[in-house]
Amino acid sequence: MFSTRKYFGGGHATMATCTISNDAADETNDPGAAPYGNFINYYTFNPPENRLSLIPATILQDLGYKDGHESTLILDVGCNSGELSVAFYKHLVLDPVCEEETKRRRVHLLGFDLDEILIQRAQQTNPLPDCISFIPLDITEGTDQLQDYLNHHSCSHFHLCLCLAVTMWVHLNHGDSGMLQLLSRLASISQHLLLEAQPWKCYRSAARRLRKLGRSDFDHFKTLKIRGDVAEHAREHLEKHCGMELIQSFGSTSWDRKLLLFKKR
Helix, strand or coil: CCCEEECCCCCCCCCCCCCCCHHHCCCCCHHHCCCCCCCCHHHHCCHHHHCCCCCCHHHHHHCCCCCCCEEEEEEEEECCCHHHHHHHHHCCCCCCCCCCHHHCCEEEEEEEEEEEEHHHHHHHCCCCCEEEEEEEEEHHCHHHHHHHHHCCCCCEEEEEEEEEHHHHHHHHHHHHHHHHHHHHHHHEEEEEEEEEECCHHHHHHHHHHHHHCCCCCCHHHHHCCCCHHHHHHHHHHHHCCCCCCEEEEEECCCCCCCCEEEEEC
16 A cells, blocks of 8 residues: 655656545546646657657767766656656667667666656556666655665766656645755756746646636645746756756747756856
C-alpha cells in the first residue's frame, strides 16, 4: 500500500499523492482531475513529438558532449510515466540502424516523479533499462538520491536537465518560494537546463477547472506575486541567482510554451 503523503514532482507535470483513487481514474479524461498535474494519460493529449519537433537531435553534440569514455547524464524532472523520457533519449542518442551505438556513447537518463504508480508504469514499460532509469523522488526534500546517482557515474553534475511543464504545479502548490527553490536546486546540479514554464493563462485555466469540479482552490494561487510572464521570471532568477545564462530558445510548442536552454556560466 503506497503512502498517501503528498509528494512534489512534475509529469511534464506531476505533483501528486502516491496513490490514485478509483474516482480519480474515472476522471482522467478531464484535465481538471489532476490538481497536482499527475495526469495518468498525459501523453495521449500532449505527445512527446510536441517538444521533440523543436529540439535538434544533435543537441548533445552541439553542447560539446562527444562520444568518449566518460558518461553523459540527462535528468528528466517530473517524468510522469516515462514516454517522453524514452522518446527524448531515442531522439538524441539511439542510432535507428545499430542500437549498439547507444552503448558506445555512454549516455544515461534518469527520470523521476512523485507519483509512485506512474513510476511503476515507467519502469515496467522501459525498453532501455541499461540506459534509462526511473525512481520516485520528492526533490523538495533534498537531492541525496540524485547525488548518489551522480556519484555512481563518477560525475559532479548532470550534463542536461529537462524541466518541462513542471514549474506551474510546484508554484501553485508551494508558492513563489517553492518554484524558485526548485530552479535553484536544478541549477546546482546541472550544466545545462532545458526549461518549459507554463504561461500565466495556464494557471488561470487550472484554477478554473478545479472550481468547476467543486474542489478547493490551489493553496497559493491568490497570493502568488510571480505572475505574468513566468518564463521571464524564471530566467531572471536563474541568471541573477543561480549562475546560469540563457543561450538558446527553441521556439514555442503548439501549447504556446517556450523551450529555453540555459547553461552554467
